[in-house]
Amino acid sequence: MATPLSADQMVTALRAEGVTVVEHPGWRTHHRNHKGAWGPLNGVMIHHTVTSGTTSSVALCYRGYAALPGPLCHGVIAKDGTVHLIGNGRANHAGGGDPAVLRRVIEEDYGERPPAPRHHEGSTGATDGNAHFYGFECVNLGDGKDPWPTAQLTAIERVSAAICRAHGWSAKSVIGHTEWSDQKVDPRGFTMASLRTRIATRLGAAPAPPAPVPPTPTSPTPPKTTTPRHQPFPGAAFFTERRSSPVITAMGRRLVAEGCSAYTVGPGPRWTEADRRSYAAWQRKLGFRGADADGRPGQTSWTALKVPYTD
Structure with a gap:
């Protein structure tokens, strides 16, 4: 208890x-x-x-x-x-x-x-x-x-x-x-x-904490590590036919990397039907079905895609 x-x-x-x-x-x-x-x-x-x-x-x-x-x-x-x-x-x-x-x-x-x-x-x-x-x-x-x-x-x-x-x-x-x-x-x-x-x-196999990196004589402080930055979900309204953004290009490249490409050319910065079909394949890969795999990005699937941050 x-x-x-x-x-x-x-x-x-x-x-x-x-x-x-x-x-x-x-x-x-x-x-x-x-x-x-x-x-x-x-x-x-x-x-x-x-x-x-x-x-x-x-x-x-x-x-x-x-x-x-x-x-x-x-x-x-x-x-x-x-x-x-x-x-x-x-x-x-x-x-x-x-x-x-x-x-x-x-x-x-x-x-x-x-x-x-x-x-x-x-x-x-x-x-x-x-x-x-x-x-x-x-x-x-x-x-x-x-x-x-x-x-x-x-x-x-x-x-x-x-x-x-x-x-x-x-x-x-x-x-x-x-x-x-x-x-x-x-x-x-x-x-x-x-x-x-x-x-x-x-x-029975608890993960051990990462070992600290000890300083060396030529490096008085441990080397810095950087955590990859991912693009926050821009909201469902972001993805429209009129939208053109490097975020969409970065998203498309991640979809290609995940084997979810419906592109014949690209991906590019403008939201297209190829983007929608590719994203629908990604949603299906995650296990979504029906209306939840319509190719319109949502918070959960976007977070899982880990789109790199773009300035």
Whole structure:
């Protein structure tokens, strides 16, 4: 059992594990603590959203809906591996579940998977999982066909490991919603046993901090290092037929480097249909589908592209 991580501790733990974090406005004070206990914490629960599209999924999980107000989790893990933090405190994500499963998670003494759950929200003897688990929703339709991109699965692994590392838990403190309630099937499309294996491997090989560069007699101070500067997202309205900018050229070159080129000539500074088709290929490479892969740049896909800064 553990005291919940503070907002600052959560962000620090995730970033230390290599997670790309986006802090949704208001997330630090967004919770359902007035409805019940939040802690002590015993584990991490993984879900799928049954939605597509990062922006709409984050918005839904933040606000919830009439029958189930938000936050519906603590973070949303997008297809590109970005983690959007939306809640800090009690969240409506786990609901009622099996106390026998909770005991095994606390003891971390089960085999490949916890015992099959025999309880759910509203059943006699169910335990309130919202008080005991961090919850992360992963953008996926949950139909068994919607793909799980490598970036997203790696982010789930990193998020889970980060929280386990912060609390001193093993990978057996991470379960799926389907392992908690006999009425749930999420996450669907990969096995929790395989995820726990990945988490255990990561926890057993903590990255060492980089060694300092010692000064030399001819260099009294360590050599400076420079961090690559990336072009901030200029906004969706930037990309129009009338726009001409070196930013668009830099974007096109990155798309070519990523193997997402629909150019016959170029790329050049003016936004064209070839730019749009190339960017749509990039969105599909990240795992976006439908309207989310229309070739119009958005914040998440732009950040992942890492367009070099232009003066």
